[in-house]
Amino acid sequence: MVNYKVADESLAEKGKEALYIAENKMPVTAKVLRDRFAKEKPLEGITIAGCLHVTKETGNLARTLKAGGAEVYLCGSNPLSTQDDVTAALVQEGINVFAWHGNTDEEFYWCIRECLKAKPNILIDDGADMIVTAHQEFEDLIKSGTIIACQEETTTGVKRFRAMEKQGKLKIPLFPVNDARCKNQFDNELGTGQGIVSAIYGMHILFAGKVCVISGYGHCSSGMALRARGLGANVVVTEVDPIKALQAKFAGYQVMPIAEALPIADIILTATGCKHVIAPTKEMFNKLKDGVILGNLGHFDIEIPTKELYEYAKWIKPIRSNVEELTFPDGKRVYLLAKGRLANLVLSEGHPSEIMDMSFALQSLMSEYIVKNKDSLKPGMLEVPTDIDDKVGFLKLKAMGVEIDTLTTEQYNYIHGYEEGT
Numbered sequence: 001m002v003n004y005k006v007a008d009e010s011l012a013e014k015g016k017e018a019l020y021i022a023e024n025k026m027p028v029t030a031k032v033l034r035d036r037f038a039k040e041k042p043l044e045g046i047t048i049a050g051c052l053h054v055t056k057e058t059g060n061l062a063r064t065l066k067a068g069g070a071e072v073y074l075c076g077s078n079p080l081s082t083q084d085d086v087t088a089a090l091v092q093e094g095i096n097v098f099a100w101h102g103n104t105d106e107e108f109y110w111c112i113r114e115c116l117k118a119k120p121n122i123l124i125d126d127g128a129d130m131i132v133t134a135h136q137e138f139e140d141l142i143k144s145g146t147i148i149a150c151q152e153e154t155t156t157g158v159k160r161f162r163a164m165e166k167q168g169k170l171k172i173p174l175f176p177v178n179d180a181r182c183k184n185q186f187d188n189e190l191g192t193g194q195g196i197v198s199a200i201y202g203m204h205i206l207f208a209g210k211v212c213v214i215s216g217y218g219h220c221s222s223g224m225a226l227r228a229r230g231l232g233a234n235v236v237v238t239e240v241d242p243i244k245a246l247q248a249k250f251a252g253y254q255v256m257p258i259a260e261a262l263p264i265a266d267i268i269l270t271a272t273g274c275k276h277v278i279a280p281t282k283e284m285f286n287k288l289k290d291g292v293i294l295g296n297l298g299h300f301d302i303e304i305p306t307k308e309l310y311e312y313a314k315w316i317k318p319i320r321s322n323v324e325e326l327t328f329p330d331g332k333r334v335y336l337l338a339k340g341r342l343a344n345l346v347l348s349e350g351h352p353s354e355i356m357d358m359s360f361a362l363q364s365l366m367s368e369y370i371v372k373n374k375d376s377l378k379p380g381m382l383e384v385p386t387d388i389d390d391k392v393g394f395l396k397l398k399a400m401g402v403e404i405d406t407l408t409t410e411q412y413n414y415i416h417g418y419e420e421g422t
């Protein structure tokens with residue numbers, strides 16, 4: 001029996017097409033690993049619950065885990081990123097899904113609980129909400145050892161788990177898949193980087209000649225800065241980290257405090273992982289230029305102070321799909337993308353399938369690794385083994401038809417030794 005609550009089962013055919021399109025662009029996850037998993041069944045008898053953006057790419061991860069023998073449950077990691085056609089198709093394929101686009105906070109947690117009630121053995125989270133809920137409300141699953149280990153997909157989630165671990169509150173073995181090189185150097189940089197497109201989709205604007213303020217200069221935001229410049233924008237970076245600020249400066253961007261950037265910005269895009277990048281005060285709001293586009297690409301909707309902006313606005317008018325015009329008391333208008341939620345997921349379809357292929361290949365291999373090593377995993381933050389990370393790299397290169405060199409024994413010894421010098 002399939003357990004589910006989705007928006008509209010009649011969308012299944014459309015969802016199948018979306019899954020098919022993604023599948024063809026995910027050769028590692030949806031072909032190489034899925035074929036092997038189908039033969040070897042490494043996840044037989046295991047229940048896996050994923051709290052992820054329920055997209056055509058995540059759907060393909062779910063299919064691969066199922067091919068490996070797992071019973072799969074999915075719920076959304078963001079109320080606005082669920083693709084309702086995909087959920088309908090997945091349910092038809094026997095995947096348990098509790099997710100629909102636009103669910104309320106209460107419904108969001110209800111969906112998480114429905115997945116946890118299935119007594120999963122592995123949790124794959126994106127942002128930590130499911131694993132934190134397991135700690136708070138499903139302690140038995142942890143104490144009894146039902147949950148063997150967990151995997152986290154995104155930077156924000158990893159930060160939350162490090163904070164939990166520091167306070168001695170992390171009670172399960174946790175793999176920060178986000179920190180693997182095949183994840184953050186590609187998904188974060190190229191996937192979020194291409195999120196610039198969400199501002200273009202949002203307002204159909206020309207980037208050339210605009211002042212585009214990028215807040216943050218980590219993996220995600222540096223990718224965005226590069227792409228905004230490529231489109232001809234004058235890019236301004238705001239940072240709090242001196243090293244990242246220097247990197248931005250030496251990459252040729254203007255660097256300045258946000259309060260100085262606000263009056264000149266035509267577009268402001270945040271990806272810092274921190275709250276209130278624009279301070280939630282009238283004084284700050286009044287610095288904004290008429291017509292500015294505000295978009296967030298970080299995990300939560302608090303980077304741009306959405307709640308306070310809504311309170312301050314005299315009128316809120318939806319003007320395009322997932323774009324609202326907020327008119328301030330003095331008549332100034334600002335354009336808010338995706339209600340301050342991950343514009344890269346909400347306004348476009350999420351990160352491209354080619355990139356998610358690597359992230360989800362890691363998630364698939366890590367699920368297999370957890371099952372194989374279940375008796376030796378200790379609670380706390382662990383690391384994705386380097387050989388699994390390398391393996392995904394090699395498989396992706398192979399799928400792309402790219403060959404690389406191999407070290408000779410002499411070369412290997414040279415870079416691992418110290419004897420040979422001047």
Ligand code: RBV
Binds near residue numbers: 349
């Ligand atoms: N992300 N998933 C998708 N197409 O399914 N797109 C982006 C997708 C993930 C990405 O790995 C990132 O770390 C996370 O969403 C942010 O919540």
